[in-house]
Amino acid sequence: MEPKKxxxxxxxxxxxxxxDAELNEERKKKQREVQLLTLGSAGSGKSTFSKQLRVLYGDGFPEAERVKLRPNVYSNVRVAIKRLVRAMEKLGIQFEREESKNSLCFLAGVFRRECWNAALGLARCCLRGLQWLDPEMGDAQDLSENLVSVENGQHCYELCADDKLSLEETVAIRALWQDKGVQDAWEQRHLYHLAESAKYFLDNIDQISTETYIPSVQDILYIRLPTTAIEEHEFSVNGLTYRVIDVAGQKSQRKKWIHFFEGVTAVLFFTALSGFNExxxxxxxxxxxxxxxxxxxxLAYNKWLEQTDFILFLNKHDLFVEKLKTTSIKSCFPHYDGPNTPEDCTDFIQGEFLKRKPVKKTVYPHITCATDTNLMKTIISDVHNIIVDINLRRVALL
Ligand SMILES: Nc1nc2c(ncn2[C@@H]2O[C@H](COP(=O)(O)OP(=O)(O)OP(=O)(O)O)[C@@H](O)[C@H]2O)c(=O)[nH]1
Ligand SMILES: [Mg+2]
Structure with missing residues (x-):
């Protein structure tokens, strides 16, 4: 018999x-898998980046998917015209043409229906509050966050997402968009909030209002639909599995981000350069x-992200270049005394970001236009090489 020892x-x-074998298997799996957390303010381009990954490395938005997004295009058109008209009131701008008032009257009916929808949304929130009184259903925080987001107009994008844009509505919206008063309000959009893609959709109102309209991939990249819940997407990119966590950028939502800091390979931080005068x-x-x-x-000083490298996307560069033709970044940085060229101004803003990180933290900056698929293909390829490097270092430490 074999001795016990x-x-x-x-x-x-x-x-x-x-x-050892299990650890090896785990290490190999980790080597092939990266967790990317997209962070940044609302509207900075986080979800558009995920959409580009889907275009370049996913199913590319097949037609059946694109059809489903048609109401979101209509919603963007309605929100845009509503905000433009409201801004005219605020800025004291008059319609150029008398007939525009009739168009507005017609649309007011549509907007009223929207208000009912908003009231319905609030009622739903209240119901959630009542449910909270029963400890087994919902929670109070959920209620207050929903109220805040309704107040902020976050839900209005979903509330006016009808599946149809009637002929009368199209005619009224087109007439208003062509009015000089509305165009003046558009020119002064830095004084209030309006999605930049408003012009793209309003200019194409004739095409998008046709019965047979199916949003193109470019249209989908331009849709503004604020993220309201954390979304996770998975893509296979050159042998690596990207798990991309896309968060909501609104101030009221940011406290939720911390739950996703653990195990992150890299933070992809998005900023809209064009926001300098917004x-x-x-x-x-x-x-x-x-x-x-x-x-x-x-975030750069957050202790839970101490060991995490950042990739900084200086996004909306196309809009930034356009704005610099008429506006100086001095309105945002009064001490800036360099030339108002896109190169100098981008360099300066990049420097402002890099000044705000701990010395030891690695940040990889990129200048991007998230809606430009060709450009993003090159950017994602560069970013991929950085991610491979970061991941190799991370796995070696495991
Ligand atoms: N012209 C232009 N538009 C952009 C660019 N990046 C994003 N957009 C548009 O900006 C809007 C906001 O982009 P999103 O990707 O939804 O922003 P987000 O960071 O996900 O915003 P939240 O979900 O609210 O946190 C969309 O209408 C995009 O089409 C860009 O580089 N150039
Ligand atoms: Mg988003």
């Missing part, structure tokens, strides 16, 4: 070999770029 040794050896949608006292800089600093 030898038997124990054999068993211990086998156990250790199994553990106010936030959810806090109209705060400049968008200043908010983004503060947010970046808070």
């Amino acid at each position: 030898t038997k124990d040794l054999k068993e211990a050896f086998l156990r250790s070999r199994t553990i 106010l936030m949608d959810d806090d109209d006292k705060v400049n968008c770029l200043h908010d983004s800089l503060d947010l970046f600093r808070d």
Whole structure:
């Protein structure tokens, strides 16, 4: 019979070999899998980046999927025209043409229906509050967050997402968009909040209102639909599995982000360069770029992200270049005294971000236009190489 000591040794050896094999398998799996957390203010381009991954490495939005997004295009058109008209009131701008008032009257009926929908949304929130009184259903925090997001107009994108744009509505919207007063309000959009893609959709109102309209991939990239719940997407990119976590950028939603800090391979931080002369949608006292800089600093110094590298996307560069033709970044950075060229201004803003990180933290900046698929293909390929590097270092430490 085998002595007990030898038997124990054999068993211990086998156990250790199994553990080694499991660790090896785990390491290999980790080597192939990266967790990417997209962070940044509302509207900075986080979801558009995920959409580009889907275009380039996923199913590319097949027609059946694109049809489903048609109501979102209509919703963007309605929200845009409503905000433009409201801004005219606020800015004291008059319609150029008398007939525009009739168009507005007609649309007011549509907007009223929307108000009913909003009231319905609030009623649903109240119901949730009542459910909270019963400890087994919902929670109070959920109620207050929903109320905040209704107040911020976050839900209005979903509330006016009818599946049809009637002929009368199309005619009225087109007439208003062509009115000089509305165009003046568009020119002054930095004074209130309006999605930049408004022009893209309003210019194409004739095409998108046809019965046979199916949004193109480009249309989908331009749709503005604020993220309201954390979304996870998985893509296979050059042999790596990307698990991308897309969060809601609104101020009221940011406290939820911390739950996703653990196990992150890299943070993809998005900022909208063009926000330098804009106010936030959810806090109209705060400049968008200043908010983004503060947010970046808070995250770069966050102790849970101490070991995590950041990839910084200086996004909406196309809109930034356009704005610089008429506006100086001095409105945002009064101490800036360099030339107002896109190169100098981008360099300066990049420097402002890099100033707001701990010395030891690695941040990889990229200048991007998230709606441009060709450009993003190159950017994602560069970012991929960085992610491979980060991942190799991370796995070596395991
Ligand atoms: N012109 C232009 N538009 C962009 C760019 N990046 C994003 N957009 C548009 O900006 C809007 C907001 O982009 P999203 O990707 O939804 O922003 P987000 O960061 O996910 O916002 P939240 O979900 O609210 O946190 C969309 O209408 C996009 O089409 C860009 O580089 N250039
Ligand atoms: Mg989003």
